[in-house]
Amino acid sequence: MKARILQNQYYSFLAFSILSSSFIANLWIFCSVTNAQQQMQMAHSNIGKTNAAPFSGKDPITFQADKVSYDSKAGEVVWEGDVHIWQNDHTLRADKVTFNKTTNIATASGNVAMVEPDGEILFTQHTQLGNNMQEGIMDQVYALLADGGKLAANGARRTGGKVHDFSRSVYTACPICAKNPKKSPFWQFRSYQAIRDMENQRIDFSDTFIDFWGIPVFYMPFFSITDPSVKRRSGFLIPSINWSSKYIGAYTTIPYYWAINKWSDLTFIPLFATKTGPQLSTVYRARFNKGMLRVEGGIADDTVGQHAWYNSYADRSVDKFKKGAQGYLFLKTEWALNDHWRYGGNINVASSANYMRDYRINGYGQDTLESDLYLEGFGEGSYSKVSVQAFQGLNRGVINNSDLPFSLPRYTYSYFGQPDALGGRFSLNTTDFVLYRPRGVNDQRGEVALNWDRPFDDSAGRKWLITLHVDSNIYRGTHLNEQPGFYRTRKSQFTGQALPTFAVKMNWPFLREFHIGDSTGTQIIEPIVQLIAAPHSKGGRNFYMPNEDSWNYEFTDTTLFALNRFQGTDRLDGGARANVGVHGNWTWNGHQVDFLVGQSYQEHIQGHMPARSGLDHHMSDVVSRLRISPVQWLTATGRTRVDPYDGKVNFADALFNFGFSHFGINGGYIYEPVTPYYYFYRNPYDHEGASKLYWQKTNELTLGVSTDWDHWHASAFGRRSISRKETVAYGGTVGYRNDCFSADVIYFKQKTMINGEENSDMVLFMLNFKTIGVFGING
Template sequence: MPPAESPVVIPGSTVPLPRDGGAPVAEGDVIGFAADEMRYDDRGQIVTASGNVRLNRDAWRLAADAIEYNQLTGVVIATGNVVAIDPEGNQALGDRIELTDSLRDGAIDNMLLVLNDGGRLAAVEGQRSDQVFNLRRAVYSPCAVVGSDGCPQTPAWQIKALRISYNRGKHRLSYRNASLELFGVPVMYLPSFSHPDGEAKQASGLLLPGIKLQRQLGLGISLPYHFALAPDRDITVTPWFYTAVNPALQLQGRRLFAKGPIEIDSLFTYTRLGDADANGNIVDKGNRFRGYFALKGNLQHTPEWRSRFSVRLTTDDTFNRLYGLGFDDMLRSTYALERQTSDSYLSVAAWAFQGLRITDRAGEIPFVLPLIDYDWRPRDLVLGGRLHFGANSMNLFRTDGQDVARALAFARWDRSLLTPIGQRVTFTGMMRGDVYHVDNADKATLPAYAGVDGLRARAIPVAAVDVEWPFAGPALGGTQTITPRVQLVATPATQNANFPNEDSRAIELEDINLFDLNRFPGYDKFESGTRITYGIGYALDRPGWALTSEIGQSVRIAGDGSAFPAGSGLSDQLSDFVGRTSLKYGRYFELIHRFRVDRSNLAVRRNEFDIQIGSPQTYATIGYIKLNRNILLEDLEDREELRAGGRVAIARYWSVFGSAIVDLTTATSNPLTTGNGFEFIRHRIGAEYEDECFRLGVSWRRDYIGDRDFRPGNSFLLTLAFKTSPR
């Protein structure tokens, strides 16, 4: 007769669960064992495993120093360094765990539950019933409790509670008699409270309040509530309460349709409105409905067709600035139906604008319906070159201003070839035809942009030859390339004087358009005559850093350049010099300099710097631009501006940041002007703490430029974020 208990050294085994009537063992009715030593008691039907015990059933796993499994009662008792892992990867650690043989339900002493998203739950004792953990005298935190040096540390934030219920299926934690602690200090009592875990894709509930202090609004507190309506839609309702003005309501919504996403953002209130009278004095117009509405979306109808749209509207000029929604002086609303293939593009669009400057007149703001663009680039070569066909049609109208209808089409042919000595020669031929119809030309905002009433047409033939000759070789431990370039462009005299100018106003000779066939932006103006453009490019590439530079000029052989305003750099026979230099060192330094120098007296007409220094943690950005063109058109006014910003990491989790915009154009009579020829537009300074589970920031912004009922002043903002998913 065999002994009742016999020790067996066994690295792996399976134990079938008891079945009535000797029915066959089904899948899932087998518990897998792996242990250094295993004992089996025939009488008590108890399996005892010890030494690196691993037990699993389906996707449920259990590891411990020792495990006792009673086949009669179906109870599994694990002791010593116990780790229970569910199918989602959540780990329950404890000194002693008593489970059913399904490994799903049971009791745990001195439990530590490590969630799959990185959060942690610790408790004196806990009960697990399938998808729900019920914990007593517990604490939750997603923050690290061990520092980088391996020593214990106080988590940035944690919630202690008498009882915590964690529903893993619903991804939600619920608390009773809880308190919130920041860096170990209790800051808030929470008698009843719940929040989603870090794996919840979406959940309804109250979000963190927002706090800001602004001169004209006073102290503002928001109480946002998020409604997770369905996996493909949600709404956030945020009431704002202010001490100096009436409350406001913010509504944000998102919907993911089968064809694409749509988002809505709005803010509404009923409060005082101050506007300027004919003399520029601020007049209180009493309480009015004021608000902002934005809608944007992108819908993919078929693989080739899609719709893109964006709507931005506000009830008055200063509302967005007053409530911190932006500093735009023009809001744009647009819709475009687009078709894109591998070689063609079609867009049928509509545009509407809302001017927010005090000088804007509603009747002069244009509407565009429709605006049609077509572009086709056949793959087949013609005479060894590439063809490019394009067309554009625009109907622009105003309620009290110049109306323009335009239709044009062009065909362009380009062929590039390499000569035996390494020159790249590109031949270009283009033919374009335009038809314009103008009404109310006498109502144009500026006479320089006006056309002549009636129907007009023009034909624009263009021929060009472009030659580049790069020379490359080793230099200074890297490779340098010197590339001279010469271009000849010939266009017969083109009529520009009697045609309107709606989209060719931002005239600027730059390095990026020096070699363009038409140095006017847009379609309405086209550069005529014959010219030679020449320049030289230089590039030096070394391991870790790179330098590129280019400079050029054009000479007008035929034509007088009268279509360009004086000061644009293109109105004389010789153009100004333009160029660009870029220096980049790894990821830590980048400098870009763009310039335009007057060809007659070498005065700097454009001087622009953009500098980036530092790492992602500590960095500085500096931008400077000075335009000294002496152009009388208001669209091309001279200006000088300095922009600066940066962030400095002062500790592992702490940083300070700031930014500023300074107008250097001219000292004004503004009392806030320093008297030294410059004045601040706005600046912002702040400090922030951010680790893997918590962010706290405070910032101060000051606006120096007012606009009607938006007055210069200070704004303070407090940001607070509790991260439930540090990963």
């Protein structure tokens, strides 16, 4: 259970007595210097300013009143009528204000209103302060706070100038019924007594009820918070209680916050569980003039038993970390060298994935934890970054730490120039690195990519783009026969590649207007032709050239007109080819239909490509995209890739959203005749070819529904693998929300296996009180 109080600003009304005493005391200082009637003047109020100065005995006081009288013998000054008094953006309004020097008592009565610079307003009918403003009382206190909160109290008392006692106070952030102000709000906090200790900077509450619709539902005999005038203060935070966890059972945390100084703090979070040993984690934060530092870490006695399990490849996996002491460290820092350069680092390590799973450490569920140190600079049209990177594998069913690379270092530079004398723009990119793997390919790469684009239009309305592009790389690789390359050599190799490319692209849009009833629309038909000339790269396959950034290859409408359809530059898409397509768009009365269909014609067939890639013939698959919004309550997008020789669909996906004012349905679908994720799990070039898992179809459907009515809302979703005939995940939420309160119940179930964990469930209950905070229970 996580329970947090975000900011208790609504208790700022407790500052009224300080406001009263300082204000009235300064009134006497002003009046004892000069005659009040002679000094009466108008002033401009600055209510609402957040940078207002506090009350001061030296700053002048400005007032306005219908009548002012001063009795020198009695030592008394009286303001009557519509009294307004200002000092440093603070305002006091009353029907009558009296200060008696003899008794040292100041009294304000009749529709008293005190306004603070942030907009908070305090109302009462009578307040009286005495004993050099160290003692005071206030009757029937009402407050309208800047954050929308509302307060009422029977009365308040000031003692010794340090302690303020409020009796029978009520607070709410909900609207008050205008027709029936006595009607109870949706929720309210009722306290028998609230004591503000100015010396110790804390507020203690006793006998507090939380009411809903005027009915008490929860009771707190005592609780304490830091004084709202203090931004940061050391002390215990709200503890959390979690009723159930799959691995560690019920557990509780009791955080302690230490405000070290104005720029740094430290939070201790001890955890105690029923099924495993305790954990102590800490969070240190610091901000400086030119940088920041955040360090989070923990250590635990993890006694949860480990077990072996098998992944989809039938590989047996056992966590090498035994029971006992385990821990984690997450560090983030960043510093500015000057206006153009900064450096920083991220260190993320954990003793084991099972430990992160057991104690629900942030980051569990990812495939890896990444750490890096970097230096980066920003210029006009340019960017530069040098970094070192390391990875820790968390999903042992897919990734082993010995297979992951270290980047020692990695350098990236990008430049995009201004238009030149010919109307073109030059750009340069380079990504260079040194990679080391404990088990696998080790390689070094140097790269330069040069590009020049020249767009122009002709008199027929055609839009042209001429591109001159050069990719060049040099490599040195060792252990090339190991993963992820699986090449047929054990020798160290030094090689390279260079691919100059010339491309011309023409878009010829035809535009016309049309009429449907009283509506006017536009129609665009746009043929697109692109010619690309480059040396044949044999599908980018070089048996001595490492591949670090071009494993993923997807031919769709998004890459139809790309110069290089590989994801990176270790593999280059060469050869002469022509790409053609037709783009169309109809728009009318807020509705739209947009489509693109196209195909690529290649001189050379791309070899060594995954099956069903769409580019294993001179005439590629036909790719298409369709987006429709025929009515306001329906939008849909679909994409396909179809083999022109056998008519088979090699790729398809779709998204749709159907919804009215109180109901909606959304969904998605994806299909591929293979599962490309598994293609390179083992050597795809040996006699066995790709893994059997690669030939399993990807065929999944996701569907979600949602509804809302008045203050209620609900939603549900499900994801199902049609090819495997099993549900992958499902969940939902039900909740209530109004202007001052929200409550949600969330459920999620995941049936796929991650790191040996499957059929995981999560239930979360959340309550959100406006201006107070969020309370949660999860299991």
